[in-house]
Amino acid sequence: MRGRRPIALVAALACIAALGIATAAVTLDDFGRVLAAIPIVNEARVMAAFELGLKSSCCGFPVSETYRLLERLAAVSGSAADKEAIVLAITQAIEQGIPVDSLLNKAFEGLARAVPLAPLGQLLEQRLRLLLESRDLFYSRGIFRASPGASVAAGATALQPSQFDGLLSNFGDALGDYLESGGSPFEGQQIYDGVHERLTQLSGTVLTTSDVDLVFSRIEPTDLTQVVLAALR
Amino acid sequence: MYRTQDEVSLLRASLEGETAAWGEIVMRYKDAVFGLCLGFLRNRADAEDITHDAFIRAYVNLRRYNLERKFSTWVFTIAANLCRNRLRYRRNHPVMEVDFELEGSADPARTVAREERQVRVRTALNSLPYAYRTPLVLRFYNDLSYKEIGDILAIPEGTVKTRIHRGKAMLKEMLDKERDPS
């Protein structure tokens, strides 16, 4: 089997590279065209958000991925209002400064599985609320602060903004997975264990171990029950 | 005669038609309102126009102002709304957009280190999207709380915090890149 691995690798690389090449440098006009093809009603609001996204692309906004999602939405059959609900979930995330990668991933998966657009939009809205509630929990526990000072060493009282997207994205995503797997919002300890497991698996790679430790030293299972309930409200 | 009066007395006097009392209010708040407008618009002439209009609008709406609310937050909210309108207008009339430049500080021979740093920060700040720039201005120039900033910009407090820390991260990245372009 070893002998054929290079061929498979080349094929896989070609498939993944094709995603990147198709939309190398996306502009605001490109977004405008693809939105017109969907089409959407709240165009001004969405365009303002994408303009904001493009201007802050230095800091984590996945421009090409977002554009490709819109392309797929435009191509798929379904009601424009349902498509717009999906676009608005992404729009709101950009407006609120929330990382959009986990939302994009769910949207891509839903489209690939041919999930009806209305429940897909509702699921994204729920995930957005989980992210927002998680973010507010982080701030209220001092895990992140708006202006965290200059120290980056272990033992800092708050994490640096560069950790924000990775941590929040995985945290919110773990809560979403828990709920969608049929978990009860009232089982705080179970939710806590699930999120803890997820972040621990990633510590040492995309998250640092001390960051993960700091998060769990400041939150309790009951906090997570409240986050989930607030997002379901 | 108005110099020593407290804010509530001045507002009451203004409501009774004493424009001079309103003049004193303008004097006390004009820098803060102008700083906010400059943060939104990046253009001094526009910022002055809107500061002027904000005080006019605040005056004609003064009867709606609840004296128990913080006056600064109220007048900032009016100014922020006017700035947003101006930005919307500019979007539809792109010729009107003028980059904000500060004359006199870019002469390298005369620029001392502190001014140089300020020029770099100003340039970086001006290239931030306004959604990220204005919370920074309200926080670091107007010294407002996150809650007040959220009220003025009509965004949740958590979003204010995120925009401030993202805005700072973007600034840092731009400043670092400038220092080390490689």
Place this chain on the structure above:
Amino acid sequence: MTLDARDPLDELLRETLRQDVAAAADSLGRLEERVMESLGERLPKRGILGNLKALAAPTRGGRWGQLAVVGATAAAFLLVGTLLGDRLPFGRHKEPLLLGAVPAAATKSVASRSSAENGVLFILPALNARVVSVVGSFSEWEPVPLSDDDGDGIWTTEIPLPPGRYEYAFIIDGRWWGQDPSADEYIRSFGEYSSVRYVGGGGDGA
């Protein structure tokens, strides 16, 4: 626990913004006079209080009021959503595929799956299958083909992946299969199973 050092950028921002306002001091100096002049022009005859009443009447705030209503409606629209779960109408009828047991192949896959220098190996025994691919968060859920060049029913592909967490599923002749025996965990996604692999972290035996 150490206290955070003050961020020098905060101070620099303050200084810069103060400087910007100070630079406009000359033209701002007469602002209160201009405001009073404008008010005088706007409110010439009826007296200020009378004009205040007139100007503060409904039309002034009306537009903002309307905007607020539009904003609130949009917010309500965005917030409408119900808890998804078993009610989702897209649970597919799933027959057990041919993967109940994964003998030698699974052993091979586990041995070679931690990201080697070439990438992460995806391997699936699927006898008699005609087309096998893998979809996942690494490919925006677009199919990446697996191959079985020697026809032994063991399909493989290798994908270069940076450290992180990846959700995926196989598609065998058009049917989704989300329970890879080599996965670190399974999750339920849209009522179906997805596999999860951690690359480079604790889940990868590192």
